[in-house]
Every structure is written in structure tokens, then in C-alpha cells.
Amino acid sequence: MSIARYLLAPWWVAQLATGAKSFKDNPLIGSHALNARGLHVARVKLAHRMAWARRRRLAALMTADDRAAFDRDGFLIRREALPSAEFAALRDAVFAHPAPAREMVQGDTVTRRIALDPAFLAAVPQMRALLRQPLWAGAIRYAGSFDAEPLAYIQTILARRYDAEPDPQTALHADTFHPTVKAWLFLTDVDEEDGPFRYVPGSHRLSPGRLAFERETSLKAPGGTDHLSARGSFRVEEDRLEALGLPPAKSFATPANTLVVADTFGFHARQRATRPSTRVEIWAYGRRNPFLPWTGLDWTGISGIAERRIPLLWKSRDVLERLVGQPWRSVGIKTPRDP
Numbered sequence: 001m002s003i004a005r006y007l008l009a010p011w012w013v014a015q016l017a018t019g020a021k022s023f024k025d026n027p028l029i030g031s032h033a034l035n036a037r038g039l040h041v042a043r044v045k046l047a048h049r050m051a052w053a054r055r056r057r058l059a060a061l062m063t064a065d066d067r068a069a070f071d072r073d074g075f076l077i078r079r080e081a082l083p084s085a086e087f088a089a090l091r092d093a094v095f096a097h098p099a100p101a102r103e104m105v106q107g108d109t110v111t112r113r114i115a116l117d118p119a120f121l122a123a124v125p126q127m128r129a130l131l132r133q134p135l136w137a138g139a140i141r142y143a144g145s146f147d148a149e150p151l152a153y154i155q156t157i158l159a160r161r162y163d164a165e166p167d168p169q170t171a172l173h174a175d176t177f178h179p180t181v182k183a184w185l186f187l188t189d190v191d192e193e194d195g196p197f198r199y200v201p202g203s204h205r206l207s208p209g210r211l212a213f214e215r216e217t218s219l220k221a222p223g224g225t226d227h228l229s230a231r232g233s234f235r236v237e238e239d240r241l242e243a244l245g246l247p248p249a250k251s252f253a254t255p256a257n258t259l260v261v262a263d264t265f266g267f268h269a270r271q272r273a274t275r276p277s278t279r280v281e282i283w284a285y286g287r288r289n290p291f292l293p294w295t296g297l298d299w300t301g302i303s304g305i306a307e308r309r310i311p312l313l314w315k316s317r318d319v320l321e322r323l324v325g326q327p328w329r330s331v332g333i334k335t336p337r338d339p
């Protein structure tokens with residue numbers, strides 16, 4: 001064990017300059033002594049400073065009004081994101097197309113993902129127009145602080161399918177320690193009962209209160225926190241928000257064709273569904289090393305490579321399953337709304 005620790009030390013040090021976030025898996029990130037000397041807080045501060053500098057360079061990707069709303073709230077919401085005929089054609093084509101699907105079970109909820117790979121894009125040509133739409137593409141790049149093509153899927157949330165613990169995503173949390181983006185174009189109406197997305201407006205900002213929370217949690221992790229906080233996605237109690245100077249979370253029960261682009265450093269969750277529901281969305285996720293000084297140079301986002309990344313990621317994790325685990329089980333060919 002101690003030999004392994006010596007051999008891995010350079011790897012752990014190198015990870016400090018990346019988005020690595022687990023207090024459990026990296027003994028430097030999880031070191032009480034180092035965090036008492038400010039290691040976690042220093043990483044948070046530097047990552048935020050760099051992300052906002054990159055965002056300033058990407059400002060032209062959003063309209064001034066949208067940018068002001070995003071900078072203030074940490075999210076952008078747009079109802080009727082696509083012209084209604086265009087939306088209906090896209091939704092119908094997505095719903096009708098059976099494709100290789102993966103599923104993961106968390107608590108009582110199943111998450112299904114279908115990759116927007118070359119075969120899907122060929123079968124649903126309307127999708128390319130969305131991926132290139134200035135609102136979608138611009139807001140994701142600005143919020144994510146990189147001029148990079150995000151990973152995109154059709155995602156279905158099948159809530160309340162099992163008699164089990166609540167889905168862990170229903171607890172308010174930050175995904176990681178640095179600004180990062182997720183986006184949802186809802187293809188179905190999402191009512192309060194169906195488990196809408198929730199977000200605490202303004203919680204993407206690194207206020208003095210938030211920095212104190214980051215420091216305090218970093219000193220408890222990994223031993224004194226829940227499992228997901230220990231893995232670097234800090235959970236926050238709803239009744240702590242006020243002391244942090246934050247308002248209550250806002251829920252995004254919305255009609256279909258609503259776009260939400262959010263910085264998931266901000267506190268967010270999936271509201272617990274109160275009935276079995278099937279929430280379908282086009283879902284995108286963008287994350288790069290938060291300490292990169294440049295906004296571009298993303299060769300993986302080149303057309304022809306970008307749409308092959310997800311199948312490749314899935315397959316490489318299948319191969320590495322015994323080492324790193326593969327929560328995403330292949331479930332054969334499905335459409336997004338299959339039971």
C-alpha cells in the first residue's frame with residue numbers, strides 16, 4: 001500500500017491542476033492538513049477567476065440581455081426556444097427513432113441516455129439545426145466558459161419506478177468546484193409532480209458565504225460528509241441557503257420546448273417526482289480542465305469526431321468495467337418514451 005502511494009504521488013499532484021474533485025480518491029484533494037492551509041479554497045478561487053476571464057472572451061456568443069440574466073442568476077431559461085413547427089418536427093422525429101440506449105438506476109429513478117451519434121444524426125436530421133442554433137450553441141459555450149462542442153444525448157428520466165430510496169439527485173448540490181454547464185431542451189411538459197429541475201438563483205457566484213461553505217465542507221470531507229460530497233459534489237441543506245445569503249431554490253416546471261442552460265456549480269437538484277413520470281429532454285454537458293487559459297483548441301469537438309465521443313466513452317468504460325465500474329448498462333434498442 002505505501003509503495004503504491006509513492007508511485008501514485010506524481011499522479012495525484014498532477015491532478016490538482018485539473019478538474020479532479022474527489023476527496024475520496026485523491027489523498028491530496030482530501031487532505032485535512034492541506035485544506036486547512038487553503039488548498040481547496042485556492043483551487044476554487046483560481047478556477048472561478050479563470051472561468052470568468054474565459055467567459056469575458058466569449059461574451060459575443062450571447063445577446064447582452066441573455067448574458068446579463070445568466071451572469072445574475074447562473075441560468076438562462078427560454079420558453080418556446082424553437083419555432084413551434086420546428087420543435088414539433090424535432091420532437092416527433094426523436095420520439096419515433098429507436099436507437100441503442102443505456103440506463104442507470106439511482107434510487108427509485110431510471111435515467112436513460114441515447115447518444116446523438118452519427119447514426120442518430122443521420123436518422124433525425126432536424127437535430128443538427130438545434131446543435132447549431134445560436135441560442136443553444138452560444139449559451140452552452142458561454143456558460144461552460146469554453147468554445148467547445150458539448151456532449152449531447154437524448155435523456156429520459158423515468159421517475160418513481162422502484163420502491164426505493166429517493167434518487168440522490170433530489171438533494172440540492174453543486175456538481176463540482178468550478179463553473180461548468182448543463183443544458184436541457186425539454187421535449188415533454190414537466191409539471192411540479194413530474195420532478196422538474198430546481199436551481200438556487202445566484203448560487204453560481206463565489207460569494208464570501210459560499211467560500212466559507214466550500215472551506216468548511218472541504219475540512220469535513222471525505223470522512224465527515226455524505227458519499228457524494230466526498231466525491232466532490234457538495235450537498236447543501238435547504239435550510240442553510242438563507243445563512244449563505246441565497247434565496248430558496250426555484251423550480252422549473254415548464255411546458256415542452258423550454259430551454260434551460262445552467263452553471264451547475266450553482267446549487268441545483270431534481271425535484272422529487274410525486275408520481276411515476278417520464279421526462280424527456282435533449283441534454284448537453286460540457287466540461288474541460290477548469291485551469292486552461294484558452295477557450296478553444298478543442299479537437300474533440302471537430303465535426304466527425306464530436307458525435308463519436310459518447311459511443312467511444314461508453315465502450316471504453318465497458319472495457320475498463322472491472323477497474324472503474326460502468327453504471328451505464330446497455331439495454332438494447334429503445335425509443336426515449338419506452339417504458
Ligand SMILES: O=C(O)CCC(=O)C(=O)O
Binds near residue numbers: 270
Ligand atoms: O435532472 C435534473 O433535473 C437535475 C439533475 C442533476 O443534478 C444534474 O444533471 O446534474
Ligand SMILES: [Fe+2]
Binds near residue numbers: 169173174175269
Ligand atoms: Fe447535478
